Amino acid sequence: MSVLEELALRGRHRAKEADAGTRSLAALHVLDTLGCVVAGSTHPLAAQLGRFVTDTGVPGGLRTPALAGRHGLRTTLWAEAVLAHADEYDALHPAAAVAPAAVVVPTALAVADREGRSGRAVVDAVITGYEVIVEAGLRFGGPRLYGTAWWPTAVFGALGSAAAAAGLLDLDHEETTAALGLAAAGLGGLLSADELGAGHYLLAGRAAADGAEAAHLARIGARASRTLLDGPAAAALGTRAAPASTETEPHLNGCVFKVYPCARPLHAALDALEALAAQGRPIAEARRIEILLPEALLRFVTADRAPAGPTEAAASAVFAVAAWLHGAAADVGFYRGALPQGVPEVALDHAPGLDAHLPDRWGARVVVDLADGQRVEKECLGSGGGAARPLPGDAVTAKFRRTIGADAGDSHWEQWIAQCLSLDTVRDVGDLRNTLCQLLRR
Numbered sequence: 001m002s003v004l005e006e007l008a009l010r011g012r013h014r015a016k017e018a019d020a021g022t023r024s025l026a027a028l029h030v031l032d033t034l035g036c037v038v039a040g041s042t043h044p045l046a047a048q049l050g051r052f053v054t055d056t057g058v059p060g061g062l063r064t065p066a067l068a069g070r071h072g073l074r075t076t077l078w079a080e081a082v083l084a085h086a087d088e089y090d091a092l093h094p095a096a097a098v099a100p101a102a103v104v105v106p107t108a109l110a111v112a113d114r115e116g117r118s119g120r121a122v123v124d125a126v127i128t129g130y131e132v133i134v135e136a137g138l139r140f141g142g143p144r145l146y147g148t149a150w151w152p153t154a155v156f157g158a159l160g161s162a163a164a165a166a167g168l169l170d171l172d173h174e175e176t177t178a179a180l181g182l183a184a185a186g187l188g189g190l191l192s193a194d195e196l197g198a199g200h201y202l203l204a205g206r207a208a209a210d211g212a213e214a215a216h217l218a219r220i221g222a223r224a225s226r227t228l229l230d231g232p233a234a235a236a237l238g239t240r241a242a243p244a245s246t247e248t249e250p251h252l253n254g255c256v257f258k259v260y261p262c263a264r265p266l267h268a269a270l271d272a273l274e275a276l277a278a279q280g281r282p283i284a285e286a287r288r289i290e291i292l293l294p295e296a297l298l299r300f301v302t303a304d305r306a307p308a309g310p311t312e313a314a315a316s317a318v319f320a321v322a323a324w325l326h327g328a329a330a331d332v333g334f335y336r337g338a339l340p341q342g343v344p345e346v347a348l349d350h351a352p353g354l355d356a357h358l359p360d361r362w363g364a365r366v367v368v369d370l371a372d373g374q375r376v377e378k379e380c381l382g383s384g385g386g387a388a389r390p391l392p393g394d395a396v397t398a399k400f401r402r403t404i405g406a407d408a409g410d411s412h413w414e415q416w417i418a419q420c421l422s423l424d425t426v427r428d429v430g431d432l433r434n435t436l437c438q439l440l441r442r
Helices: 003-017 020-040 044-052 073-086 100-115 119-139 142-146 152-168 173-184 197-219 232-237 264-278 295-300 317-325 332-336 352-357 393-404 411-421 429-440
Strands: 062-064 067-071 288-293 345-350 364-369 375-380
Touching: 003 119, 003 152, 003 173, 020 073, 020 100, 020 119, 020 393, 020 411, 044 067, 044 073, 044 197, 062 073, 062 100, 062 429, 067 073, 073 100, 073 197, 100 119, 100 152, 100 197, 100 429, 119 152, 119 429, 142 152, 142 295, 152 173, 152 197, 173 197, 264 288, 264 295, 264 317, 264 364, 264 375, 288 295, 288 317, 295 345, 295 352, 317 332, 317 345, 393 411, 411 429
Parallel strands: 288 345
Antiparallel strands: 062 067, 288 364, 364 375
């Protein structure tokens, strides 16, 4: 059996066997991702997308929190996927080094909206899509691909999107395998070596759109090679697929919600600063803060005090530290403004002892020179084997309210949030999406 066939079977099986806890978690991922999309709709990149899009007002088109007006399926999920990742706040799977939320959730919602499907069907699609993209990342060594200039989310994102859409379109196993083959034919996505900019984030949108398109093509009979992830992908990526992973739980359960809207390697550093502050150390009065990371992670972050824009600011250790010092570590808006005055010197360096913990733990050590001349330091390896500490459901819900600017006492928002968290009981996802757009435009 080819890798594509194995992925098709695995994704469908995981959705069918998922327990109530996994299904509730899938709904929480939908809520969190929609919060990221809404936050992304005020990102400067969103204005650029709006000027580019030409299909506004499509008859029978879909409403989306990403763009004004109504749009076709491809534009809708393309924009939502781009903006879901634009603030670096979307959920990820650390071991596979992929961000499944940004590509799978927009696809599941947009296709379900267009097809008139229920929330239960969306939950199935999310579980399926996460399973496929994460399993592909694990089997091809997602963290290692970073070192060879491939962005795993872009490489495997279309597979997750295609798998999610295939379930919503009621494709059988043969058709689903064909959809994954069509998606695999266009796999790619180079990792930016210096400036992220739009080039990086557009890859998430293309992966989502291409995957959904592949599923629709498979539904009308289009076919592709079943062995694209066996020989061709192995040659292109420099490694053959490892044996199937042996996890007994759905891969969605291994994904983590991000605590901070900044580059992954910086999360453990901010957690370390938080731990020092909890010990009573006057970090706010620091003269200099040095962040030491595993060597492989240094290429993804900078110490730039004047980044070109918010996407580059999210990768700047200076901005991340400044956000933490100003009590805005979880505020996406902080990274879109100018660096405040008085931010101490922030330096980056290599911590050799942390290299051995990769890829399971993305650790950091901080060394802080205090105003009184003392030097304190703290090392953090991250929780749960990942780059971000796990967040309980109520914290994710609070994150959603914060990112969209909703008052916890607003009964309209509370009713909508409760409905989203009970996604299995929603009869028509289109109504849920339209209500979200109406609330945002009040």
